Amino acid sequence: MSENLRIVVAQINPVVGDLSGNRRRILDAWNKGRSMGADLVTFPELVVSGYPPEDLLLKPEFIEKTMDVVEELIQATKEGPGILLTTPWFEEGHLYNGALLADGGVVNGIAFKAELPNYGVFDEKRVFKAPKDVHPINFRNILVGVPICEDIWFPTVVERLREQGAELLIVPNGSPYELEKFDRRLALARQRVTESSLPLIYLNQVGGQDELVFDGGSFVMNADGSRPVQLPHWEEFVVATDWVRTVGSWSCRETEGALSLSDEENVYQAMMMGLRDYVLKNRFKGVVLGMSGGIDSALSAVVAVDALGADKVRLIRLPSRFTSEESQVDAEECANRLKVPIDTIPIDVMVRSTEQAFAHLFAGTSHDTTEENIQARLRGLTLMAFSNKFGYMVLTTGNKSEMSVGYATLYGDMCGGYSVLKDVYKTWVYRISQWRNKNRPYGAKGPSGYVIPENIIVKAPTAELRPGQKDQDTLPPYDDLDKMLEMLVEEESSIDQLVEAGFDRSLVEKVEKMLRLAEYKRRQAPPGVKVTRRSFGRDRRYPITNGFKVNE
Known part of the structure; x- marks a missing residue:
């Protein structure tokens, strides 16, 4: 059983719907990870399709072509490190928001997002199905828990993964920016780490998509709550994180720090x-x-x-x-x-x-x-x-x-x-x-x-x-x-x-x-980037024809 692990965190900027372009971006980062000596290269939420894909997910042709790209990326791992690939996944008549871990050209396991957000800018229950249960994935005899984004906003998924023997958590995210959001991410991560005694990698995408903008800011948090790795905000970044097992638990060495930014x-x-x-x-x-x-x-x-x-x-x-x-x-x-x-x-x-x-x-x-x-x-x-x-x-x-x-x-x-x-x-x-x-x-x-x-x-x-x-x-x-x-x-x-x-x-x-x-x-206003907790458009959706008057 390995006592050392190098996990490359790829904070990249995919384009919604650009399957061939996203495939190229993923392979570029994966090859960079290979040159760093990675055992595993990880990516943000729905990196193959881009996030959020919205009603593109209702087009069967889009799902078919997405699955084709995923298969190509699985085969690429024959010649290098494993890959944690986040993608829409169609299985047994249902579409899931999934994270697939492939190594040596084969799929080790798939994790499906259980907590589907359906508020504010999110409407994932409309397009995805939640799984009946969650399970860790075996990667080179290490049990990896993969809660996806919203899954760590509540204790249930991480608790279930811990019960099934997960040794560390990798959390792919498509978390949009808004004021003070990063502090909330840190607080949530610290809660889950404290409850489970498991370290985690919080991996967020970067880039703009219509009214949403993703600020990156990926980080690693050890089981003691320390943060040995902090990626910068607002830029693509690929970094190797080095993990060591001591007394049966994993911890990450300090490798990358980034300055915090003002509001x-x-x-x-x-x-x-x-x-x-x-x-x-x-x-x-x-x-x-x-x-x-x-x-x-x-x-x-x-x-x-x-x-x-x-x-x-x-x-x-x-x-x-x-x-x-x-x-x-x-x-x-x-x-x-x-x-x-x-x-x-x-x-x-x-x-x-x-x-x-x-x-x-x-x-x-x-x-x-x-x-x-x-x-x-x-x-x-x-x-x-x-x-x-x-x-x-x-x-x-x-x-x-x-x-x-x-x-x-x-x-x-x-x-x-x-x-x-x-x-x-x-x-x-x-x-x-x-x-x-x-x-x-x-x-x-x-x-x-x-x-x-x-x-x-x-x-x-x-x-x-x-x-x-x-x-x-x-x-x-x-x-x-x-x-x-x-x-x-x-x-x-x-x-x-x-x-x-x-x-x-x-x-x-x-x-x-x-x-x-x-x-x-x-x-009838044009789109514009969301920076507050409730932006007009995707966040705040009041009826135009509205007979309710609050002062009556």
């Missing part, structure tokens, strides 16, 4: 990776966005340059008769600091022409949000025309505070293919902007230094759709609004609870009504 850097990295992978995996030429001179478009532009490079970003000013000279100067200054040329397309002629076309219908009515929205929609039309002509995806610039209360124009500033700030509250927009001015994050392609001019950060936010307009004419101060929204959205707090927290009842009722009535807009 600001994690959110910024999530925005960068989410945008970069969305653009590159969908093969867009680059992105284009309207530069208003405000903080939202400035931060969106900085993230785009950091994620993609200045050569893949186009910036356009779209001034109307209400756009101040200050805003135009600020937009140009930000573009110059990013070293991105900025074009200008005045929209006032289009606005006046549209107003003239409606003059006979609008006669006798007063100027209101209708005319304001014409400006926003003409900006959307202009950016989409540029996108169609030159192949750049339109990046929208609205933040979560605005989207929460409907302070956005459908088919106007909401018009585009992706939203960097979709799940970022306005107070966090300021917080991250100030952080970025003082820090150049790892992997950023943009310049260092104060890339967002100070005037953009300190001036009062405005949509500039009418003379002298300020956001605070319509909305509460963002510090108050965001606190209310966090309670209403993230915590599902009642109006009474917000009043108890110190907010004025009439103001809370106004914000709650705005939140409720804006659902139809959010349903």
